[in-house]
Amino acid sequence: MLKKTPTKTIMLFSGRAHPTLAEEVAELLQTELVPTTSYSFANGEIYVRFDKSVRGCDAFVIQSHTAPINDAIMEQLIMVDALKRASAKRITVILPFYGYARQDKKHLGREPISARLMADLFTAAGADRLMTVDLHTAQIQGFFDGPVDHLLAMPILTRYVRKKYGRRDLAVVSPDAGRIKVAESWANQLQAPLAFIHKTRDPRKPNESKANRVVGEVEGRTCILVDDLIDTGGTIVQAVEALMEAGAADVVVAATHAVFSDPAVDRLKNSSAREIVVTNTLPLEDDKHFDKLTVLSIAPLLAQATAAVFEDGSVTSLFTD
Template sequence: MQHRSNHGPRPHAFQPPQGELALLAGSANKILSQRVADELGVRLTPCEAHYFSEGNVFVRILENVRGRDCYIIQGTHNPVNDNFMELLFWIDALKRASAQQVTAVVPFFSYAKGDKKDEPRVSIRARVCADAIEAAGADRCLMMDLHTPQIQGFFHIPVDHLYARYVLCEHIRTLNIPDLVVCSPDVGFAKNASAYADYLGAPLVIGNKVRRDHSEQAQVLELVGDVQGKNVLIVDDFTISGGTLIAMADVLKARGANDIYAAVSHGALSKGVAPKFGASQIKQLFITDTIEPQNDPLTHNITVVSVSRLFAEAIQSIHDRTSVSQLFPDSNNPEI
């Protein structure tokens, strides 16, 4: 039996006030959870998860949460199904412990790509997961950079959607990269890439990418826009195999670009991918800490930018019943 305890000995005496914020760390995001707790100035509520040899998971909250406003931070990255089931069990445990409100904080929602029935006899996986989260008892969700924003419509409970681009752009601005051009690897991400370009005050170019038979490897066929003599920032929502970013960098170099940078919200790097980035044309890859590195040590050209402050501010806004959209400087409707 594998034991994953987030804290030390089980306390018994602590009696929290009604409605007090309680922040819990699931197994998937312990580092990010501690950073969020530090930003909020609160301690993590003691809890533990046991993984048994046959695959079962058992979760337990080690403190009274009755009447409290609870937030469980648990992403659903690899191992996807283990982490997703653990999330459901945390929600159920909190509801059965009479929490006043349970918010599922899911930094990376891995089934977000399964958002449509685009071929016969397939499941709309994101909808199934949304139904499961609701059935477990979540009162609301807090997520970052869903593959498509309309996934919020799969839920009947409120979903607050955060964007990593503000944090990534602020970091990139500190580098003072001259003659910067933002590049979308495909038409599908062009709208989001345009938001990056507007925020950085840079022009936009767009690639033409194809992917066949659900492969993680994509082929970049064409580029719309001029990058001759420019420094280019490729942006995307996540990377698993690195194929899209590395292939795009090769095309950009062939078109006369100078330094190539890349920024993605979720670095879901599979085994062997970090070294590929180390040997690629990409001078620097910026990822966030929504997913903890699992397979290979990060190479010299991969930088992790923390989104803990943004999550902390969003959690505080939800707890205080104030607007979450006020955290975004280009929000079109700050009263939402």
């Protein structure tokens, strides 16, 4: 005789890259992270084993792709493979920061499209669904052959900016032409005019660009400079200084992912920006905190989206009033 089908069970798993964020998400979901044994062998190989049965569960595997980024990615792939082989019913990979997202197209001949390779790797490992925050370009969603929940940090960031700077004359500024659509959404949310920085970049020199001129009305305004990530800080600091030279009253930088590779911290804290606002999609060591920096938690968004996926609800409704 067949037994009654048990209700589905949510299980949340975390790699070692950003356990603080995973614990915050688990607390908001009123659950606990599944105990996991993880370690690296002397030659760098990674071992993972879950300390509880995962058969038939709805598994959510959270891992931010922080430095050393290849170790973080490999650990998450191994976790997905372990879940697949242990008969998890559905595996959702949560990527607060999607590694290799900047390599989404070929600029020169004989280059890889590494963002596509990432999606293929998770498919091969056994992932059924991806959840990520503020992709470098939205079309990366199409690289994964399955559902992708592309979450937006904009509501969290705009809520903070509106509360602190909403009484001022604002302008929303894109650091380059490629981010104008995102900046336009910000401008609509804040009811502010839109501007952008015209810049040039040599595809043969990573992390280097030159801000040429400001296009738009920024004089006398508090400029909200928006981007998806800050890596070495060169591009964003050049944009800050270009805005100040164009007569901006103040500049506030708002970005989702604080990659903060050296020398980003020194550049940012010595820049003319009034404040740098980021989220905690990536872990920040104590030496990367400074007076101008404000870190907002992305955990409530991840927890709400996870609950919606688990309950077969709408993720889109999280971004509509």
